[in-house]
Amino acid sequence: MEEELTYIKEMLATLAQYIIGEKQNEINEEWYDQECREIIEIKREARLNCLQRNTRANQEDYNRKIMAAARVCCRKKREVIQRKVDETKNESKKYYKRIQDIT
Numbered sequence: 001m002e003e004e005l006t007y008i009k010e011m012l013a014t015l016a017q018y019i020i021g022e023k024q025n026e027i028n029e030e031w032y033d034q035e036c037r038e039i040i041e042i043k044r045e046a047r048l049n050c051l052q053r054n055t056r057a058n059q060e061d062y063n064r065k066i067m068a069a070a071r072v073c074c075r076k077k078r079e080v081i082q083r084k085v086d087e088t089k090n091e092s093k094k095y096y097k098r099i100q101d102i103t
Contacts, residue, residue, distance in 0.1 A: 031076040036069075043069045 043065040050058040081102055088094040 028077075031080040032073070033076065036073050036076060039065075039069045039072050 043062070046058070046062040046065045050062040084098055084102060085095070088098045
């Protein structure tokens with residue numbers, strides 16, 4: 001009975017993946033670039049360093065890298081949002097529609 005349920009579950013998952021495919025995360029695609037990836041990787045390494053040896057210096061370094069990563073990613077996101085708003089500023093109907101899409 002368990003084998004049959006497992007088989008059915010695997011077949012459904014395979015069939016769904018074949019028909020529908022995997023959905024890519026396109027929400028952050030515009031602003032999440034190589035710079036964001038690099039700084040988040042640096043932050044991840046600082047976190048691992050902090051977990052391995054939890055000293056005050058490692059904790060402070062990790063906190064600085066968290067803030068730097070947030071600063072970079074927020075700046076990139078803000079630039080993309082501002083560019084989208086500026087593109088449709090003269091067309092009021094599209095402008096309000098774009099603002100609804102962004103928020």
